[in-house]
Amino acid sequence: MTTTGYNILRNPFLNKGTAFSTAEREQFGLTGTLPSQVQTIEEQADQAYKQFQAKSPLLEKRIFLMNLFNENVTLFYHLMDQHVSEFMPIVYDPVVAESIEQYNEIYTNPQNAAFLSIDHPENIENTLKNTADGRDIKLVVVTDAEGILGMGDWGVNGVDIAVGKLMVYTAAAGIDPATVLPVSIDAGTNNKTLLDNPLYLGNKHERIAGQEYLEFIDKFVAAEQKLFPESLLHWEDFGRSNAQVILDKYKDSIATFNDDIQGTGMIVLAGIFGALNISKEKLVDQRFLTFGAGTAGMGIVNQIFSELKQAGLSDEEARSHFYLVDKQGLLFDDTEDLTEAQKSFTRSREEFVNSEQLDNLQAVVDEIHPTVLIGTSTQPGTFTENIVKSMAQNTERPIIFPLSNPTKLAEATAENLIKWTDGKALIATGIPADNVTYKGVTYKIGQGNNALIYPGLGFGLVASTAKLLTQETISAAIHALGGLVDVNEPGAAVLPPVSNLTEFSQKIAEITAQSVVKQGLNREKIDDPKQAVQDAKWSAEY
Numbered sequence: 001m002t003t004t005g006y007n008i009l010r011n012p013f014l015n016k017g018t019a020f021s022t023a024e025r026e027q028f029g030l031t032g033t034l035p036s037q038v039q040t041i042e043e044q045a046d047q048a049y050k051q052f053q054a055k056s057p058l059l060e061k062r063i064f065l066m067n068l069f070n071e072n073v074t075l076f077y078h079l080m081d082q083h084v085s086e087f088m089p090i091v092y093d094p095v096v097a098e099s100i101e102q103y104n105e106i107y108t109n110p111q112n113a114a115f116l117s118i119d120h121p122e123n124i125e126n127t128l129k130n131t132a133d134g135r136d137i138k139l140v141v142v143t144d145a146e147g148i149l150g151m152g153d154w155g156v157n158g159v160d161i162a163v164g165k166l167m168v169y170t171a172a173a174g175i176d177p178a179t180v181l182p183v184s185i186d187a188g189t190n191n192k193t194l195l196d197n198p199l200y201l202g203n204k205h206e207r208i209a210g211q212e213y214l215e216f217i218d219k220f221v222a223a224e225q226k227l228f229p230e231s232l233l234h235w236e237d238f239g240r241s242n243a244q245v246i247l248d249k250y251k252d253s254i255a256t257f258n259d260d261i262q263g264t265g266m267i268v269l270a271g272i273f274g275a276l277n278i279s280k281e282k283l284v285d286q287r288f289l290t291f292g293a294g295t296a297g298m299g300i301v302n303q304i305f306s307e308l309k310q311a312g313l314s315d316e317e318a319r320s321h322f323y324l325v326d327k328q329g330l331l332f333d334d335t336e337d338l339t340e341a342q343k344s345f346t347r348s349r350e351e352f353v354n355s356e357q358l359d360n361l362q363a364v365v366d367e368i369h370p371t372v373l374i375g376t377s378t379q380p381g382t383f384t385e386n387i388v389k390s391m392a393q394n395t396e397r398p399i400i401f402p403l404s405n406p407t408k409l410a411e412a413t414a415e416n417l418i419k420w421t422d423g424k425a426l427i428a429t430g431i432p433a434d435n436v437t438y439k440g441v442t443y444k445i446g447q448g449n450n451a452l453i454y455p456g457l458g459f460g461l462v463a464s465t466a467k468l469l470t471q472e473t474i475s476a477a478i479h480a481l482g483g484l485v486d487v488n489e490p491g492a493a494v495l496p497p498v499s500n501l502t503e504f505s506q507k508i509a510e511i512t513a514q515s516v517v518k519q520g521l522n523r524e525k526i527d528d529p530k531q532a533v534q535d536a537k538w539s540a541e542y
C-alpha cells in the first residue's frame, strides 16, 4: 500500500509539510491540502525557529519542539542540527526532568514509543510490531523508570527519557530516526504521588519485582531480538537492584549496553583523562573517592579499575585506589546492605585507627586525601566548602565531578568549586554549566554527561553490525574522546564542548566500528569500517 493524502501528512517520518513540491502534491494526492506556497526546508526551519524563540518558559519550548517532532521528523532534526547546544538541554537533561514530572498533565502524544505493560506479557511482541510499524529497527532505548536521573521512580512518565536519549543519538551521531524505537516497561510504580494522581496514565499499582519482573524482561529481550535481530538494546534508568543484574545477564550474548553503568563510566574516565592531560599527572597516581556507590558510581569505579589493570596493576593494587562512600559512610567489608557491585571495592577496618568515625563524607575526605572526587549520590549540595577546601589542601589540582542530575540535585556548582579551590579544581558537571570567570581567567566547564559518548558508541555499533560490545571497544571509544581536549588554553575544560558534539561523535563511531571489525564481531562483511559509518549516516534533508 502506498501512503497518500492525509496519511502521508500525518506520518512524521514521511511528512514534508509545505515543502512538498507541486509534483509531489499531485503524485501523493495532496493537491489542495496545503497552502499554495512551496517552501524549502531552510525556510521552514527559520519559521519554526522564530516560533521556538517566542516560547517561554523552557518547558513550553520543549512542548513546541516535541510537537514539531511528532509532525515532521526531518524538519525537527534539520533545526536541531543548527542549534545543538541550545536544544540539547531542552529535549534532554535538564528540561526532560520537568516534562517527566508533568507527563500526565501535558500529555498529547505517545511519541512513537512502545508501551509494554507487566500485566500483559502476551502483548509484548504485538506491541513491538505495532509501534515499529514496518520500520527496520536498529536501536531500542528501553526504560522501566525506576531510577529516572536522580529523581527516583516515575512510572510510565519516564518514557520521555527514552525519547530524549534517542533524539540525542540522531542529533549527535546521525542514526536514522526511522530505525529507532523508545520503549517503556510499565512495571507499576511505587511513587505515591503518581498512584494518587487521577490523571496518571500508567499501571495504577505498585511495582512488580522479583521473578515475575525478570521473566517479563526475558520475554521482552527475546521478542526484541526476534523482531529486530540486528539491533542494539540500550537500557536506561533502571533501579539500582536491577540495572547491573540485567546487564550481566545479557551482555555476553547480544549487542547491549547500559548507559548509566557503562556510558557514565566511559564519560567519567574520558573526563579524568582530560583532567590529567591538564595537570600532567598519571591515572595510577590517583586516589578515587566515589560518593554515591550506586548504578552510576559503580559503573565509574569498574571502568577506572579496568583501565588501571590495563596499565599493568594487579587486581589488588588496582582496588587499593578506590574508596566508596554511600549512605552508610565509607564502605567496609563488614558494612551491612552492600550491593554485589560494592563488595569488591570495600575497605578493611584495620587500615584505619578511627574507622568508626568514617561515616560521613567530610571525615573520609579529611582522612584519605582523595585526588579525584566523583558525585553520583543524588544528594544536592553535599560537596560543601569545607569538604572541597580540605581536598584542595592535599592535592594540587583536585578533580571534582558533581554528576547528579537534574540541576537541583547536583552535589556542587562549578562556580563554587572554582571559587573554593582558587581556580585549581578540574571540573565536570552532569548538566551544562556556564563558563566561570574568576580572577581574570575564564574557566570552561566540561559536561560529564553520558550523552557525550553513547551516541558515537551506539551508532558505531549499529553501523558495524556488532554482535557484542566488549571492554576492548569501550576502552577504544574512551581514549578517542579523552584525547580531544585542548590543554594549553588557560581555564580549558576537561571534555570537549557540546557544540562539537557531532564532530566527536563521528570520531567515536569510527573508532567503535574499527574496534568491532578488528575483533571480528561484525555480523555483515565490512571491509572499511569508516566507510560503513559514513554510509549509515542519516542527514536531515528531504
Ligand SMILES: NC(=O)c1ccc[n+]([C@@H]2O[C@H](COP(=O)([O-])OP(=O)(O)OC[C@H]3O[C@@H](n4cnc5c(N)ncnc54)[C@H](O)[C@@H]3O)[C@@H](O)[C@H]2O)c1
Pocket (backbone or CB within 6 Å): 147, 148, 149, 150, 151, 239, 240, 260, 264, 267, 291, 292, 293, 294, 295, 296, 297, 325, 326, 327, 328, 375, 376, 377, 378, 379, 403, 404, 405, 406, 409, 429, 430, 431, 448, 449, 450, 451
Ligand atoms: N552525568 C551523568 O552522565 C550521569 C549518569 C548516570 C547517573 N547520573 C546521576 O547520578 C545520580 C545517581 O544515579 P544512579 O543511577 O547511580 O542511581 P542509584 O540509585 O543507583 O545510586 C545512587 C546511590 O547514592 C546513594 N545515596 C543516596 N543517598 C546518599 C547519601 N546521603 N550519601 C551517600 N550516598 C547516598 C544510594 O544509596 C545509591 O547507592 C543521579 O542523580 C543521576 O542523575 C549522572
Ligand SMILES: O=C(O)C[C@H](O)C(=O)O
Pocket (backbone or CB within 6 Å): 093, 148, 149, 150, 237, 259, 260, 404, 405, 430, 449, 450, 451
Ligand atoms: O540522563 C542524563 O542526563 C544522564 C544520565 O543518564 C542520568 O541518568 O542522569
Ligand SMILES: [Mn+2]
Pocket (backbone or CB within 6 Å): 149, 236, 237, 259, 260
Ligand atoms: Mn540515565
